Amino acid sequence: MFEDFDDITKMMNLSDFDDEETSIMEANNIEFKKTLGKLMGLSRKEAKSDSCFYCGKKVNSFCNSHSIPAMFLRNIAINGDLYNNNIMIKLPLIDDETGVNKTGTFHILCRECDSIIFRDYENPKNYNSTPTSKMLAQIAMKNFLRGISKRKLEIALYNNMASELGLPKEFYEQQQMVNELDLKENIEGFKRAKKINEKGWDNEYYLIYHKKLSYVVPLAFQSQLALQFDLEGNLINDIYYDSSKYKIQSMHLCVFPEENSSTIIMFIDSKDRRYRSFYKQFNKLSEDDKLSVINYMIFSLSEDVYLNKEINDIILNDNNLREVAGKTQHIFSISPIKDPNAIAYDNLSFSQRHRIPNFLLEEYKVDLTSE
Numbered sequence: 001m002f003e004d005f006d007d008i009t010k011m012m013n014l015s016d017f018d019d020e021e022t023s024i025m026e027a028n029n030i031e032f033k034k035t036l037g038k039l040m041g042l043s044r045k046e047a048k049s050d051s052c053f054y055c056g057k058k059v060n061s062f063c064n065s066h067s068i069p070a071m072f073l074r075n076i077a078i079n080g081d082l083y084n085n086n087i088m089i090k091l092p093l094i095d096d097e098t099g100v101n102k103t104g105t106f107h108i109l110c111r112e113c114d115s116i117i118f119r120d121y122e123n124p125k126n127y128n129s130t131p132t133s134k135m136l137a138q139i140a141m142k143n144f145l146r147g148i149s150k151r152k153l154e155i156a157l158y159n160n161m162a163s164e165l166g167l168p169k170e171f172y173e174q175q176q177m178v179n180e181l182d183l184k185e186n187i188e189g190f191k192r193a194k195k196i197n198e199k200g201w202d203n204e205y206y207l208i209y210h211k212k213l214s215y216v217v218p219l220a221f222q223s224q225l226a227l228q229f230d231l232e233g234n235l236i237n238d239i240y241y242d243s244s245k246y247k248i249q250s251m252h253l254c255v256f257p258e259e260n261s262s263t264i265i266m267f268i269d270s271k272d273r274r275y276r277s278f279y280k281q282f283n284k285l286s287e288d289d290k291l292s293v294i295n296y297m298i299f300s301l302s303e304d305v306y307l308n309k310e311i312n313d314i315i316l317n318d319n320n321l322r323e324v325a326g327k328t329q330h331i332f333s334i335s336p337i338k339d340p341n342a343i344a345y346d347n348l349s350f351s352q353r354h355r356i357p358n359f360l361l362e363e364y365k366v367d368l369t370s371e
């Protein structure tokens with residue numbers, strides 16, 4: 001992964017480890033897992049609050065909340081399991097299967113809140129028509145809550161890694177600054193989504209795309225994404241500009257496999273004007289190409305995709321797919337980086353979307369008759 005020193009500056013790609021690096025990691029797997037497990041356990045304890053993040057009531061145990069509703073995950077799970085994105089990038093320290101009960105879960109809500117506040121969007125009957133404003137607010141709320149939970153854990157983990165393993169001071173401070181900024185943005189996004197849901201306000205979110213497909217797609221996804229560029233390469237989010245004055249604008253994207261169909265939902269906060277050029281360009285694409293854009297965003301910008309285990313191994317081992325799934329937004333450089341966005345654009349541009357299989361097309365549908 002670090003072999004290309006002629007390429008002084010490059011984007012980190014997780015699928016990039018060579019055989020030697022992989023074997024070293026595998027040899028150290030047990031020791032590493034033990035150390036990381038210990039730090040993770042400690043961090044989890046420290047990040048944990050004693051009250052529900054939504055209602056503020058004191059609780060002894062938290063709900064096992066799913067970022068993707070379990071009712072959708074079950075539609076494509078085989079014996080309760082799904083593949084996670086490591087099936088493609090193949091990091092040696094990480095499992096490539098996840099059980100439905102552990103898929104994209106977080107633990108900051110009480111059981112009562114979890115059963116009430118997502119009620120509209122977690123009801124399969126509500127998927128026969130355009131999603132309501134309340135459903136969008138609940139999806140956004142869930143995405144922000146997951147972000148809050150993740151960042152709190154990461155902040156505690158970096159503190160523990162710094163004190164137990166020793167991290168370079170500059171690296172540690174930079175990471176924690178980014179973590180704190182992101183936590184703050186997630187909390188603000190959550191508060192706004194909560195209010196919109198409670199008040200039942202319309203038009204606070206802008207639905208860019210809603211599509212009902214007549215077949216079951218082999219993947220499930222729900223997350224917020226920070227798009228760096230639109231389809232023509234214009235900057236949307238300068239994620240390398242770390243300032244509390246600059247707000248990253250996220251979009252929310254869902255791909256839900258239902259019993260006999262699938263629903264795709266893509267929306268933004270109506271205040272987030274930087275996405276205008278993107279959705280204007282997107283609307284002009286053919287239906288199949290819209291799906292390829294969404295498919296590419298999921299694999300290149302997120303690690304939170306879960307896949308049906310009957311997808312052919314040959315497809316999952318496709319080198320282009322592995323490379324796209326391993327993409328990160330991190331840039332390595334041994335010299336100061338003049339224009340990080342230009343480097344990122346070469347690596348993440350939408351022009352690459354046709355290089356990978358488009359799992360949202362009918363040809364990849366889950367074959368329900370074989371089950």
Ligand SMILES: [Zn+2]
Pocket residue numbers: 052053054055056057109110111112113114
């Ligand atoms: Zn609660």
